[in-house]
Amino acid sequence: MAVTEPRDSVIGIVGDGFGSLMVYATAVYLGFRPGQVTIFGPNESPIDTYQQSAYDLGQTVLRSESESHFLPADWPTFAELEAWSRKSLEPLTRSVSRKYNPPVRGVLTQATVVQRMLGWNENKMNTRVAWIQREAEPVPHFVLYDEDAKPIGRAKHVMLAMGHGPLSFPPVLANARSDPAMADRIVQAYQAKAYAPGGRYIVVGAGIAAVNEWVNALDAGASVISLLRSPEPDEQDLNAPRCLFEAYGIDAFAGLPFDERLAFLGKILKGTSPTRRGWAAKVGKGRAEGRFEHLMGEIDHVQSGIEGLQAHISRRDGTDLGSLDVSGIVAATGFQKSSLTIPILRRLVETYGIPVQAGRIVLETNCGIPGLDQPDSRLCVMGITANDVIPHGDTIAGLKYIARRFVADCVEAENLRQRPLFSRVRLQMSLARSASRAMAGLPRTEQLA
Numbered sequence: 001m002a003v004t005e006p007r008d009s010v011i012g013i014v015g016d017g018f019g020s021l022m023v024y025a026t027a028v029y030l031g032f033r034p035g036q037v038t039i040f041g042p043n044e045s046p047i048d049t050y051q052q053s054a055y056d057l058g059q060t061v062l063r064s065e066s067e068s069h070f071l072p073a074d075w076p077t078f079a080e081l082e083a084w085s086r087k088s089l090e091p092l093t094r095s096v097s098r099k100y101n102p103p104v105r106g107v108l109t110q111a112t113v114v115q116r117m118l119g120w121n122e123n124k125m126n127t128r129v130a131w132i133q134r135e136a137e138p139v140p141h142f143v144l145y146d147e148d149a150k151p152i153g154r155a156k157h158v159m160l161a162m163g164h165g166p167l168s169f170p171p172v173l174a175n176a177r178s179d180p181a182m183a184d185r186i187v188q189a190y191q192a193k194a195y196a197p198g199g200r201y202i203v204v205g206a207g208i209a210a211v212n213e214w215v216n217a218l219d220a221g222a223s224v225i226s227l228l229r230s231p232e233p234d235e236q237d238l239n240a241p242r243c244l245f246e247a248y249g250i251d252a253f254a255g256l257p258f259d260e261r262l263a264f265l266g267k268i269l270k271g272t273s274p275t276r277r278g279w280a281a282k283v284g285k286g287r288a289e290g291r292f293e294h295l296m297g298e299i300d301h302v303q304s305g306i307e308g309l310q311a312h313i314s315r316r317d318g319t320d321l322g323s324l325d326v327s328g329i330v331a332a333t334g335f336q337k338s339s340l341t342i343p344i345l346r347r348l349v350e351t352y353g354i355p356v357q358a359g360r361i362v363l364e365t366n367c368g369i370p371g372l373d374q375p376d377s378r379l380c381v382m383g384i385t386a387n388d389v390i391p392h393g394d395t396i397a398g399l400k401y402i403a404r405r406f407v408a409d410c411v412e413a414e415n416l417r418q419r420p421l422f423s424r425v426r427l428q429m430s431l432a433r434s435a436s437r438a439m440a441g442l443p444r445t446e447q448l449a
């Protein structure tokens with residue numbers, strides 16, 4: 001049974017995705033009682049939001065590696081868990097050479113086991129939060145309000161884990177989508193779509209989502225024109241260099257002035273794409289068959305055409321590349337990165353005068369919201385909003401890192417008597433055992449690396 005009445009919590013989590021499960025599981029693991037934590041959000045499960053995007057994108061394995069998983073402690077890693085479930089050494093041998101990517105269905109199964117066993121749903125209120133307000137008396141805390149301005153609970157510490165802002169489209173495509181004749185033919189990589197065999201599609205962008213769409217379209221028997229504004233990015237397996245996944249790298253990054261952090265992120269997150277044998281082979285085959293080509297330029301005009309759409313393309317230097325008739329356009333251009341596109345953050349910025357630079361809240365190095373975050377009553381963000389401080393903040397590993405730092409601060413602020421080591425190990429092992437049992441029944445997923 002979900003929480004239906006407002007209640008007082010030590011930790012309130014606004015948002016009900018992956019991040020919420022990380023914070024919740026870490027809190028229970030360290031010794032908070034489940035009833036001391038409340039999660040707010042509209043979904044039935046912490047995997048719902050990600051699962052929908054992964055399905056629309058056709059993602060089958062995670063880009064991240066074995067340490068990205070939902071058990072509160074790191075060990076066993078996901079490769080070890082899968083090896084144990086399947087009685088196979090393959091996940092381990094792949095993991096040793098950093099060529100193991102957890103299958104999406106396995107990771108989602110594991111997350112669901114953690115969700116159920118730790119009582120995530122029983123401590124969740126099925127409500128979106130519209131507003132949070134700082135109160136000082138009788139002790140520093142926050143009051144949370146729903147979209148009808150009704151108070152729905154109070155919490156001493158709050159984690160804002162609301163995920164991404166809206167999907168982002170280049171302005172020309174955003175305009176064209178307002179025309180009903182074209183709207184269905186211009187979609188985002190993270191939206192549902194179907195490729196027609198024999199059709200021709202422009203895929204805008206050069207990141208991982210774009211690579212995925214090349215392959216999806218080629219697999220369906222369609223042709224692909226990959227459109228890039230700038231030369232292809234350096235080869236990079238995840239969205240941030242691996243050194244930044246370690247605490248040392250994060251501290252070095254967090255120590256840079258905000259301007260430098262932003263410039264650095266702009267460079268490394270611009271559009272990284274992995275080279276995977278499976279994908280490269282499919283694209284190579286598509287190219288040999290005349291079904292795949294690269295073009296450097298931008299769409300500056302789009303209208304209805306004989307195949308569905310006609311897109312005019314030019315280069316930044318003004319070179320006119322002419323018009324292309326295509327069946328559809330896929331924008332693999334990600335999400336809007338500005339904190340101000342997330343209503344609750346925008347309201348906090350406007351009400352409390354929180355500093356913003358280039359559309360991003362200038363977070364404290366512990367991901368706290370300046371002016372509202374204090375050691376005895378923390379207000380923190382995680383996920384994409386936190387990647388000015390934690391470059392991989394929007395990955396499973398990054399979410400875990402932020403969740404651990406935040407919960408550790410709550411433990412200290414509350415002077416919590418922590419769960420004894422033996423009890424932690426027992427909890428971790430029972431979660432691992434149940435996850436392994438559930439994963440054993442899943443069909444195998446092809447590894448792509």
Ligand SMILES: Cc1cc2nc3c(=O)[nH]c(=O)nc-3n(C[C@H](O)[C@H](O)[C@H](O)COP(=O)(O)OP(=O)(O)OC[C@H]3O[C@@H](n4cnc5c(N)ncnc54)[C@H](O)[C@@H]3O)c2cc1C
Binds near residue numbers: 015396
């Ligand atoms: C297609 C795709 C593939 C990815 N692949 C990988 C990968 O391979 N490896 C990896 O490590 N990471 C990957 N990621 C990144 C990352 O793991 C996810 O983005 C992760 O889901 C982020 O978690 P989150 O909790 O910040 O946001 P989400 O999981 O998006 O959850 C946010 C939730 O908050 C809710 N919410 C929003 N506003 C409010 C509000 N006002 N009140 C209450 N609730 C609210 C939303 O309904 C949503 O459910 C991928 C992401 C996507 C989209």
